[in-house]
Amino acid sequence: MSVFDTLKERGYLEQCTHEEEIRELLESGPVKFYIGFDPTADSLHIGHFIQIMVMAHMQRAGHIPVALIGGGTTMIGDPSGRSDMRQVMTQERIAQNGEMFKKVFEKFLTFEDDRALMVNNADWILDLNYINFIRDVGSYFSVNQMLAAECYKNRMEKGLTFLEFNYMLLQAYDFYRLHEDYGVQMQFGGNDQWSNIIAGVNLTRKKSGADVYGMTFSLLTTSEGIKMGKTAKGALWLDAEKTSPYEFYQYWRNIADADVEKCLALLTFLPMDEVRRLGSYKDEKINESKETLAFEVTKMIHGEEEAVKAQEASRALFKGGPDSSDVPTVTITAEELGDGLDILTILDKAGLISSKSEGRRLVQQNGIAVDGTKVTDIAQVFTPDDFSDGLLIKKGKKIYKKVTVA
RNA sequence: GGGAGAAUGCCCGAGUGGCUAAAGGGGGCGGACUGUAAAUCCGUUGGCUCAGCCUACGAUGGUUCGAAUCCAUCUUCUCCCA
Numbered sequence: 001m002s003v004f005d006t007l008k009e010r011g012y013l014e015q016c017t018h019e020e021e022i023r024e025l026l027e028s029g030p031v032k033f034y035i036g037f038d039p040t041a042d043s044l045h046i047g048h049f050i051q052i053m054v055m056a057h058m059q060r061a062g063h064i065p066v067a068l069i070g071g072g073t074t075m076i077g078d079p080s081g082r083s084d085m086r087q088v089m090t091q092e093r094i095a096q097n098g099e100m101f102k103k104v105f106e107k108f109l110t111f112e113d114d115r116a117l118m119v120n121n122a123d124w125i126l127d128l129n130y131i132n133f134i135r136d137v138g139s140y141f142s143v144n145q146m147l148a149a150e151c152y153k154n155r156m157e158k159g160l161t162f163l164e165f166n167y168m169l170l171q172a173y174d175f176y177r178l179h180e181d182y183g184v185q186m187q188f189g190g191n192d193q194w195s196n197i198i199a200g201v202n203l204t205r206k207k208s209g210a211d212v213y214g215m216t217f218s219l220l221t222t223s224e225g226i227k228m229g230k231t232a233k234g235a236l237w238l239d240a241e242k243t244s245p246y247e248f249y250q251y252w253r254n255i256a257d258a259d260v261e262k263c264l265a266l267l268t269f270l271p272m273d274e275v276r277r278l279g280s281y282k283d284e285k286i287n288e289s290k291e292t293l294a295f296e297v298t299k300m301i302h303g304e305e306e307a308v309k310a311q312e313a314s315r316a317l318f319k320g321g322p323d324s325s326d327v328p329t330v331t332i333t334a335e336e337l338g339d340g341l342d343i344l345t346i347l348d349k350a351g352l353i354s355s356k357s358e359g360r361r362l363v364q365q366n367g368i369a370v371d372g373t374k375v376t377d378i379a380q381v382f383t384p385d386d387f388s389d390g391l392l393i394k395k396g397k398k399i400y401k402k403v404t405v406a
Numbered sequence: 407g408g409g410a411g412a413a414u415g416c417c418c419g420a421g422u423g424g425c426u427a428a429a430g431g432g433g434g435c436g437g438a439c440u441g442u443a444a445a446u447c448c449g450u451u452g453g454c455u456c457a458g459c460c461u462a463c464g465a466u467g468g469u470u471c472g473a474a475u476c477c478a479u480c481u482u483c484u485c486c487c488a
Contacts (some may be wrong), residue, residue, distance in 0.1 A: 250442080255443080257441095314442080355454090356456095365435085365436040396436065
């Protein structure tokens, strides 16, 4: 089966410019393709992971991924899918973030023997000459068409700066340069990138007269159409420092029934018959599929060891009761503990609450249990004796935190 | 550059001098029910040394016994004209 069909079958594919030609191209030999990543944060989140999976599938099929770091384009900020202007970042931050990205990519792709490349568009964008650029590139764009593009539409109401309006030209120019300098023939991206990708395809075709293509992939959304990967603390990060493996595991363990099959197909390498089998489970049995999903995805991001730990911790907590050593742990000093601390202070130190009032509310609403016993008194004090094995605090139904004394 | 309007709690959005820690909705959190799902229902949602106090309606200053509400200046945003 060709990669094209694989990508299609697993549900990555959303739109493509020339289906027949693309299929042929991909079957005829190694193809260089690129995906852009804007280094606006120092870690990648789950949305980027889909793109990484696509690169991995493609590399496995012998094609060559080019990961483009948008060091230059980030100076402008992509208005797609944004209702407000992006924050402008310093060049140092951007470069630093780009480095972090590469580390993640290396887990899924091999960069050996140029089997994958990583380039930064700052290399050609930063010293563009304005007049030359608008003459060479700007003349190929129709403002009328641009304004009709989906990505600018919702900004027409809120206001769109000229700075951001130029983003499309730069991304299109990227494709042109990558084609000229590296022989890149295709651009991939999230479905929100469709307008920008077409712009690049059109520009390159017009300027170089070459056949280049574009494809977009589904954004990870829930069955209700909401973007996935949002947690209470923000995005679901791939960096263990920002989202612990346990939290990460729990996110997938708690996914909606309807999304299980889609996630398995998009986020794991499990064979499709397996995916379909797991996705067809009903009622309580689908929990098994969710475990598989959570385990597989966690394994890919954080490694097998962490995945096993996360799985054991979660099984122990939910099935066998509150007794596990692999729960996120917070350590306080004996000095801080003194002769004992009240529950609100402990919750605060454990990072479970953002204010004492919140803690009060939780206790009053029966949302806190310590070592399996509900705490009902907001003044309850825990002494060093209670801490002999550490305290296992349960907040709500699913959040556990262990507090130990050092 | 000229003119008109807007700024309220996490978000949207009521509120035009005391009854406003501020309606309503969304989201979040907790509880019930469950399958660590969804839906539903109930409660809660500024902070604290919590029957009380403090801080809050873009910013600063003013009027008043009393201001989110009135006045002045400033800031930001939107719209119309150029």
